[in-house]
Amino acid sequence: MDTLHAVRARGITKCFGDVVALDGVDLDVTRGQIHGLVGPNGAGKTTLLGLLLGLAVADTGRLEVLGTEVGRAFAAPDGVAGFVDGPGLYPSLTARQNLAALAELRGRDARTAGIDDVLDQVGLTDVADDKARGFSLGMRQRLGLAAALLTRPRLLVLDEPSNGLDPAGKRQVHGVLNRLAADGTSVVVSSHRMDDLEALCSEVTILATGRVVFSGPLGKLAAESRELDYRVRTSDPRAARRLAEGMDGIEIVDDAGTRQDSGPLVVRALVPALDDLVARLVTAGVAVRELAPVVSPLEAAFLALTEDREERR
Amino acid sequence: MTTTAAAAATPVHSGPAPVSRSYRFELVKLVSQWRIRLLVLACWIAPGLFVAGVSGQSTLPSDTLFGRWMHATGWAGPLVMLGFAGTWALPLLTSVVAGDMFAAEDRLGTWRHLLVAVRSPRRIFAAKVLAGLTVILLLVAGLACSSTVGGLASVGNQPLVGLDGHLLTPSDAAGRVLLAWVAALAPTLALAAIGLLGSVALGRSPTGLLLPPLVALGMQVAQMLPLPVAVRLALPGYAFISWNGLFTAPARLAPLLIGVAVSLAWAVLATVLAHSLFLRRDFTNLAYDGAGRRAFTVGVLPLAALTVLTVAGIAVATDSTGITQAKVQRSLATTFAHLYRSQTEQLHRPAVTEAQLRTSAACTKSDGQAAQQGAGNDWRCVVTWHLPGVPVAGTAVYQLDVGSDGRFVADGDGPKEVNGYFLVRTSTGDAPNPLWQFDGDVELLDTTSKG
Numbered sequence: 001m002d003t004l005h006a007v008r009a010r011g012i013t014k015c016f017g018d019v020v021a022l023d024g025v026d027l028d029v030t031r032g033q034i035h036g037l038v039g040p041n042g043a044g045k046t047t048l049l050g051l052l053l054g055l056a057v058a059d060t061g062r063l064e065v066l067g068t069e070v071g072r073a074f075a076a077p078d079g080v081a082g083f084v085d086g087p088g089l090y091p092s093l094t095a096r097q098n099l100a101a102l103a104e105l106r107g108r109d110a111r112t113a114g115i116d117d118v119l120d121q122v123g124l125t126d127v128a129d130d131k132a133r134g135f136s137l138g139m140r141q142r143l144g145l146a147a148a149l150l151t152r153p154r155l156l157v158l159d160e161p162s163n164g165l166d167p168a169g170k171r172q173v174h175g176v177l178n179r180l181a182a183d184g185t186s187v188v189v190s191s192h193r194m195d196d197l198e199a200l201c202s203e204v205t206i207l208a209t210g211r212v213v214f215s216g217p218l219g220k221l222a223a224e225s226r227e228l229d230y231r232v233r234t235s236d237p238r239a240a241r242r243l244a245e246g247m248d249g250i251e252i253v254d255d256a257g258t259r260q261d262s263g264p265l266v267v268r269a270l271v272p273a274l275d276d277l278v279a280r281l282v283t284a285g286v287a288v289r290e291l292a293p294v295v296s297p298l299e300a301a302f303l304a305l306t307e308d309r310e311e312r313r
Numbered sequence: 314m315t316t317t318a319a320a321a322a323t324p325v326h327s328g329p330a331p332v333s334r335s336y337r338f339e340l341v342k343l344v345s346q347w348r349i350r351l352l353v354l355a356c357w358i359a360p361g362l363f364v365a366g367v368s369g370q371s372t373l374p375s376d377t378l379f380g381r382w383m384h385a386t387g388w389a390g391p392l393v394m395l396g397f398a399g400t401w402a403l404p405l406l407t408s409v410v411a412g413d414m415f416a417a418e419d420r421l422g423t424w425r426h427l428l429v430a431v432r433s434p435r436r437i438f439a440a441k442v443l444a445g446l447t448v449i450l451l452l453v454a455g456l457a458c459s460s461t462v463g464g465l466a467s468v469g470n471q472p473l474v475g476l477d478g479h480l481l482t483p484s485d486a487a488g489r490v491l492l493a494w495v496a497a498l499a500p501t502l503a504l505a506a507i508g509l510l511g512s513v514a515l516g517r518s519p520t521g522l523l524l525p526p527l528v529a530l531g532m533q534v535a536q537m538l539p540l541p542v543a544v545r546l547a548l549p550g551y552a553f554i555s556w557n558g559l560f561t562a563p564a565r566l567a568p569l570l571i572g573v574a575v576s577l578a579w580a581v582l583a584t585v586l587a588h589s590l591f592l593r594r595d596f597t598n599l600a601y602d603g604a605g606r607r608a609f610t611v612g613v614l615p616l617a618a619l620t621v622l623t624v625a626g627i628a629v630a631t632d633s634t635g636i637t638q639a640k641v642q643r644s645l646a647t648t649f650a651h652l653y654r655s656q657t658e659q660l661h662r663p664a665v666t667e668a669q670l671r672t673s674a675a676c677t678k679s680d681g682q683a684a685q686q687g688a689g690n691d692w693r694c695v696v697t698w699h700l701p702g703v704p705v706a707g708t709a710v711y712q713l714d715v716g717s718d719g720r721f722v723a724d725g726d727g728p729k730e731v732n733g734y735f736l737v738r739t740s741t742g743d744a745p746n747p748l749w750q751f752d753g754d755v756e757l758l759d760t761t762s763k764g
Contacts, residue, residue, distance in 0.1 A: 016595070050425070050596075053425070054432065055596050056596065074329070074428065074434065078328075083425065083429070084425055085422065088427060089421075089423070090342055090345070090421065091421065092345040092346050092347070093341070101338050101342075102430055104334060104338070105330050105334050105337075105338045105430050106330065106334075107334065144426075
């Protein structure tokens, strides 16, 4: 039994008729970590999440969830919860009734199932007795998360949980997920919001047309990526520009024009060359006040994949 | 990469949820819907008010079976309601409940949530079927109880005149009314199962919701057409009519039992087909929108095959001659004799028995110009009877409107003092003449002895 990984998939293939949704997918999700799943539409993310939740079984390959091999549909082991394709809620029931019905379905007394606690965690206490019919998308997402929390999962599988969330709601949901991970729960989350995944995930898997094109830590993704554009704001922009112009592996791509003395410097470089630039700036007595990718490594990888796909068409 | 040492919270039990809990969950979902609550309320209140209201009117729904007796006894009310329910109410009620049991999850996008929670499509199916059945039974019970209470409260617990004119005591009437409603459950279950099948096969398409009323309408139309008796009995809708046989003496049980058996066979087969389609569904395929062509091969063809087999079975096992001249004459004579005794008692004349009356009828269709069989309003009959000590036989003329399901309305054409006027003068005043117009029933099967 694998005690290190909450999910271990090898060579997973899943077809719908002639459509190959997953093609030889390998996936490792470390216990107690938040793992991001990203890819263009139709990449196979929802299908993969569905397999983890036990909604279907792979055509070929081997899938272990929480140390148990899953060989047939609806046989996901204890402790797996979550949702794909949006949370399932019954509009004629209130938020509390939705959770109570779920708790009772799972054999628990609704009065002692911790409904108030999970509603509080996702910030829905004030609307606990309102019908779900009137809920916004963000509120539905949070109620879906509450429903998953109610089962005290060891593996939480969430499909686009940030859809429709306002900044406060997003912060609340992120807080919940981080606390869960800190308590040992593994979380697999798919999203199109790169900022969300970068803020949440320690590792990501990028899918494209049913295949894994990257899987690993975000830092490794940055290292493996092509040259990225970075914004560098310093105490002396003119000196910084002079230094950057003379370095190998650094290309200045900004067009600051008359603002060269005050605006940030935008350079294109690989990570080692960027490290070298920072070291030289510091040595030259130029303070680095901001250094950030113009487009995040994850988003760059995603865009590159999307562009490659479009080009192949 | 680190693995936290903190233990995750102990998860709750995650095996498949028991059917009992899923059933309760399905009931909660159904009862939380306003339309279901309104339906339950309407079924438990409206029939009682309707029966009480109609019973208080001077004009009765005499075109509905037992409608003409609503002034005479409270037991006519639930039977009028049953006739109406079999045509309209029960198909609509089952469509609202059963036709939406599965489609609702498609519409709300809750299948995956439900499957993750329950972890067994079989148990979900069982729970949904049981919950739908519970609500439908509640609705049918409401219709029956409410109309009975309305009838008894507004008219009273008097004897009921049966379809062949014989008098049923209040307790006998009560038992047969109950049996009639129980018998009507069988075709209701068949419609519910067809609704389930439509709901599973057609996904979120509203066609699934419309399926039970469409099938029921088709069956009603089929019962009105001059179809062979075997075909008529092989359709589940016949059981909505065959309870009529409970109100003759002796009761005509063969058509009733055939109707119930056919309906239950449809209910079981449609449920099994729905189950089969449901289990084959791929719940990860987001593009799923009904079983499409498979619904036809898995859903429609087996039911068509069942119909063909049933038709063949009934045709072989029974003597189904339909509406013949002899059966029309026999049925009219029997009913007339029973009702003549009622009129005799009403007018305080010396009592006679059916045996003494030796009633007979001579009927012709289209003045003898057409085949002497089948439905139509062109049957003309002359009824003859004898009274003890009176050498001359009495005669009365009737025009008969015979439906293709065997039910007929006999309209008296005279003489006036027997059957030509709607009132008779009794010692306590004018009263409805039982021989003026009455309902009767030609048994389509030749399986019982003469009544």
